[in-house]
Amino acid sequence: MSHDDGLCSIGELAERAGVTVKAVRFYSDNGLLPEAARSAGGHRRYGPDALDRLRMLRSLRALGLPVREVRRVLDEEEKNGAQDGAGSVLEDVVAGQLRELGSQLTALRWREAGMRLVLECPPGERADRLRLIGAVSTPPSTAPLARFWRAWLPPRMPARATAAFLEVAVPQPPENPDPAQVLAFARLNALVTRPCTGAERPQPEAHKAAGPRGPAVLYAGLAQAYELAGTQLRRGHGPYAGEELDCFVDAYASAYGSRDTPAFRSALAGQLAVDPRIDRYWELVTGVITAPGSPPEPTAGTAHDWLLAALDTQAVAAAG
Structure with a gap:
């Protein structure tokens, strides 16, 4: 359900991203998916950027990247902006995962x-x-x-x-x-x-x-x-x-x-x-x-x- 303030609930965000509410809560609790606000009842609310970030999280985790490496990739993306993307850190992380898989x-x-x-x-x-x-x-x-x-x-x-x-x-x-x-x-x-x-x-x-x-x-x-x-x-x-x-x-x-x-x-x-x-x-x-x-x-x-x-x-x- 949409809200006038442009924010969405944890359930709405999970549905749009195709993940479980439990997964969204896990990412939020680990600081990977910041909340924009809390409702009067204490429920999590997320901003417009949360959906793209959550989809990136899902993709990185689908590659088998551990949480600590996902955090590195997202930190670089946030630092350099969406245009540059998660460049060198993502390459290093994926290369490391490939060596481990090998x-x-x-x-x-x-x-x-x-x-x-x-x-x-x-x-x-x-x-x-x-x-x-x-x-x-x-x-x-x-x-x-x-x-x-x-x-x-x-x-x-x-x-x-x-x-x-x-x-x-x-x-x-x-x-x-x-x-x-x-x-x-x-x-x-x-x-x-x-x-x-x-x-x-x-x-x-x-x-x-x-x-x-x-x-x-x-x-x-x-x-x-x-x-x-x-x-x-x-x-x-x-x-x-x-x-x-x-x-x-x-x-x-x-x-x-x-x-x-x-x-x-x-x-x-x-x-x-x-x-x-x-x-x-x-x-x-x-x-x-x-x-x-x-x-x-x-x-x-x-x-x-x-x-x-x-x-x-x-x-x-x-x-x-």
Whole structure:
């Protein structure tokens, strides 16, 4: 019912906006929908602007925005005027909600794939699968993998060099995994979090690079060599002595302050042949990052093996 003063009751406002009286009361009580006045009987009265504001409130809440974020958007709209609208704050709020929804959707997809993994495996394996999956957060965190590598890498590695290597060594979990990828990541998580003594994880001789800059020089060069070798792996090319191997050897020579000579290459091949390996890690990484039905994606581990095979072949040929 209209009034001569241009104000409307809470029931009239709710009907025009298509919401419940309870919703209007909630917004008013939380300061999101100011009242223009109160009637002689103490009933809420709303001005002409209330309908547009209430419709905006309904739209923002329909997007799932929490009340605190809705308040930010409306405060900016009120501050800047209707012409500008709720610009930058609305963009920030919606972008934040999209990130949160993306995380929630990823978590749901991982839970779904995990359930399928348990459902489809033989009954005798279910207890082990449940134990592995239960140790992984959803969405999965790569923090345990990063901690594993920080313990493996040389202690003098600069933070920037360490971060660059972690980008290569730590796989990003797929947003929409299949059960096999969930199992590979769960096993990878179990591998890096199991108790391990120093004797079980000896440091390679490569970590004894000379000088304070040695480790950073070494791993920067290795990252470049692994990228080059990965290209050849994707093309299906076998190991050979080329630019990739030169880059690989140069990384060690530069870190050690040595020259790249046939003798150095022969010694390096012997050293790398006996260095400790973490093949299981790279095998599981391949399982995590390779989409079902696709060729295996190269990893730093498979690239290292390709380069080492090329080095060994060259060393054998030189010795013969």
